[in-house]
Amino acid sequence: xxxxxxxxxxxxxxxxxxxxxxxxxxxxxxxxxxxxxxxxxxxxxxxxxxxxxxxxxxxxxxxxxxxxxxxxxxxxxxxxxxxxxxxxxxxxxxxxxxxxxxxxxxxxxxxxxxxxxxxxxxxxxxxxxxxxxxxxxxxxxxxxxxxxxxxxxxxxxxxxxxxxxxxxxxxxxxxxxxxxxxxxxxxxxxxxxxxxxxxxxxxxxxxxxxxxxxxxxxxxxxxxxxxxxxxxxxxxxxxxxxxxxxxxxxxxxxxxxxxxxxxxxxxxxxxxxxxxxxxxxxxxxxxxxxxxxxxxxxxxxxxxxxxxxxxxxxxxxxxxxxxxxxxxx
Amino acid sequence: xxxxxxxxxxxxxxxxxxxxxxxxxxxxxxxxxxxxxxxxxxxxxxxxxxxxxxxxxxxxxxxxxxxxxxxxxxxxxxxxxxxxxxxxxxxxxxxxxxxxxxxxxxxxxxxxxxxxxxxxxxxxxxxxxxxxxxxxxxxxxxxxxxxxxxxxxxxxxxxxxxxxxxxxxxxxxxxxxxxxxxxxxxxxxxxxxxxxxxxxxxxxxxxxxxxxxxxxxxxxxxxxxxxxxxxxxxxxxxxxxxxxxxxxxxxxxxxxxxxxxxxxxxxxxxxxxxxxxxxxxxxxxxxxxxxxxxxxxxxxxxxx
Numbered sequence: 165x166x167x168x169x170x171x172x173x174x175x176x177x178x179x180x181x182x183x184x185x186x187x188x189x190x191x192x193x194x195x196x197x198x199x200x201x202x203x204x205x206x207x208x209x210x211x212x213x214x215x216x217x218x219x220x221x222x223x224x225x226x227x228x229x230x231x232x233x234x235x236x237x238x239x240x241x242x243x244x245x246x247x248x249x250x251x252x253x254x255x256x257x258x259x260x261x262x263x264x265x266x267x268x269x270x271x272x273x274x275x276x277x278x279x280x281x282x283x284x285x286x287x288x289x290x291x292x293x294x295x296x297x298x299x300x301x302x303x304x305x306x307x308x309x310x311x312x313x314x315x316x317x318x319x320x321x322x323x324x325x326x327x328x329x330x331x332x333x334x335x336x337x338x339x340x341x342x343x344x345x346x347x348x349x350x351x352x353x354x355x356x357x358x359x360x361x362x363x364x365x366x367x368x369x370x371x372x373x374x375x376x377x378x379x380x381x382x383x384x385x386x387x388x389x390x391x392x393x394x395x396x397x398x399x400x401x402x403x404x405x406x407x408x409x410x411x412x413x414x415x416x417x418x419x420x421x422x423x424x425x426x427x428x429x430x431x432x433x434x435x436x437x438x439x440x441x442x443x444x445x446x447x448x449x450x451x452x453x454x455x456x457x458x459x460x461x462x463x464x465x466x467x468x469x470x471x472x473x474x475x476x477x478x479x480x481x482x483x484x485x486x487x488x489x490x491x492x493x
Numbered sequence: 494x495x496x497x498x499x500x501x502x503x504x505x506x507x508x509x510x511x512x513x514x515x516x517x518x519x520x521x522x523x524x525x526x527x528x529x530x531x532x533x534x535x536x537x538x539x540x541x542x543x544x545x546x547x548x549x550x551x552x553x554x555x556x557x558x559x560x561x562x563x564x565x566x567x568x569x570x571x572x573x574x575x576x577x578x579x580x581x582x583x584x585x586x587x588x589x590x591x592x593x594x595x596x597x598x599x600x601x602x603x604x605x606x607x608x609x610x611x612x613x614x615x616x617x618x619x620x621x622x623x624x625x626x627x628x629x630x631x632x633x634x635x636x637x638x639x640x641x642x643x644x645x646x647x648x649x650x651x652x653x654x655x656x657x658x659x660x661x662x663x664x665x666x667x668x669x670x671x672x673x674x675x676x677x678x679x680x681x682x683x684x685x686x687x688x689x690x691x692x693x694x695x696x697x698x699x700x701x702x703x704x705x706x707x708x709x710x711x712x713x714x715x716x717x718x719x720x721x722x723x724x725x726x727x728x729x730x731x732x733x734x735x736x737x738x739x740x741x742x743x744x745x746x747x748x749x750x751x752x753x754x755x756x757x758x759x760x761x762x763x764x765x766x767x768x769x770x771x772x773x774x775x776x777x778x779x780x781x782x783x784x785x786x787x788x789x790x791x792x793x794x795x796x797x
Contacts, residue, residue, distance in 0.1 A: 179627050308737075309774065312759065316768070430736075442739070448646040453639070464630050
């Protein structure tokens with residue numbers, strides 16, 4: 165048990181170091197940080213001073229170490245485009261992205277689970293087949309196109325919902341939330357549907373596959389033999405057992421949802437981290453790119469770690485298998 | 494020649510193809526899209542990149558079936574008076590080229606690394622697979638964005654525009670090699686213990702020769718299925734990057750660039766500039782995905 169946790173932790177640290185190294189390389193080797201920070205008329209002496217101040221005269225491993233220490237403290241320097249500390253920018257934008265990602269995930273679960281259960285229980289009905297084919301269409305639709313079509317229908321033609329921005333937000337401490345105003349709630353509907361589209365199709369297919377598997381097991385047959393009603397068998401026994409993998413996979417997808425928010429945020433001009441990142445890519449704003457990369461990497465690693473440890477806690481079989489010869493998973 | 498046709502008609506694949514009407518429709522749609530894109534310079538009613546033929550007075554013409562439409566612009570025109578149908582045909586050409594080249598490059602990288610990893614094993618194997626693990630935990634679009642962003646910084650704005658298409662192909666390829674590498678490695682691990690590989694080793698063939706001329710043909714099946722499905726997602730990635738404004742430059746627009754251009758006019762009521770390239774993109778990707786899905790099931794002996 166302990167050995168597994170330690171190995172898993174070491175692996176996570178290794179991934180974070182790799183991500184950190186890529187971010188560090190962005191800083192130091194892609195574009196010259198000295199000329200980025202100085203005005204063009206700076207003298208050679210000025211350049212040397214800045215090099216010293218930035219620690220660029222130090223050996224490589226010292227520079228990397230300093231970078232890691234700074235990064236761990238959330239210090240990523242100053243945005244070249246906006247001239248403000250990157251960490252401050254990210255903290256400002258974080259609530260918008262997290263609220264959007266959470267709403268999309270919840271939306272995905274609320275719609276995806278019933279659809280999955282339905283297509284598993286009524287697998288031969290034509291509506292199930294339509295839903296399944298529809299989910300293939302859902303996978304083939306690029307995210308940004310869903311957003312554009314939703315804007316066209318609900319914002320331009322019908323005029324029901326706003327098409328860009330977060331509406332009115334309220335501050336709770338440092339956290340700006342759109343959940344407390346009607347405008348804010350209306351503004352999140354279209355982006356959340358857009359971002360939730362892919363999770364819906366994924367969750368639906370997953371629930372369906374798991375349900376079909378569980379319905380074949382002996383304990384379901386036994387429950388039927390005991391004379392329980394269909395509803396009790398389907399929802400009390402079958403669904404409950406399918407939910408563990410569904411929730412873990414959705415958890416794993418959370419990182420992907422946050423990353424995919426880049427696209428949704430661009431379509432809806434949603435003022436989150438993704439929009440900040442895409443503007444950074446367009447303007448070659450390296451500090452913002454590096455910081456975003458580290459943050460996303462961190463979220464991914466933490467989510468993966470939690471899910472793995474949860475699996476380990478839930479499924480005793482893993483304890484036997486994992487303690488054998490290590491390696492891939 | 495007749496023999497090949499006969500073999501094709503009697504094959505299981507053809508039999509399965511005939512029995513799936515949706516697959517036939519998808520194949521027809523994909524074929525029309527690909528032919529239309531391939532012969533765009535000759536088939537397209539206008540040349541959207543010949544500035545002399547453009548007339549700004551034609552700008553924002555709605556599709557032909559609406560009251561303000563003009564017969565010569567079937568799907569209407571964009572802000573510069575370019576015929577939408579023609580830009581879509583040329584745009585699909587760019588989208589398909591980038592998608593297919595990216596998948597091909599991805600296959601080459603993935604297959605090579607997978608073969609080396611599976612056949613040689615050892616430290617190289619662990620290293621390649623660890624890199625694959627790390628990369629697999631990030632979405633492809635993020636990796637492609639990052640590579641494109643770095644290229645932009647290294648080459649500067651002007652230098653980047655000239656090579657944007659190649660950078661894009663590389664970025665998409667680099668974000669997709671992992672699946673090929675993993676599949677090929679898995680099959681190679683099985684193949685390398687078989688007698689024919691031992692025989693090749695005994696007669697003194699070099700490891701590289703064994704890998705590429707003996708093992709490779711035997712591990713290609715699943716790779717080809719993977720590649721079909723990958724073309725669809727590569728086209729989506731390309732369109733997404735172009736939509737985000739970090740893909741191909743507007744001088745050689747792909748479907749994604751066209752959608753991006755049209756997006757600016759959504760609110761002023763000129764919906765056709767965005768909607769038609771969008772519909773085209775969906776038809777293209779959907780038909781390729783249906784074909785890939787079918788191919789995967791048809792080639793899977795367990796499902797027969």
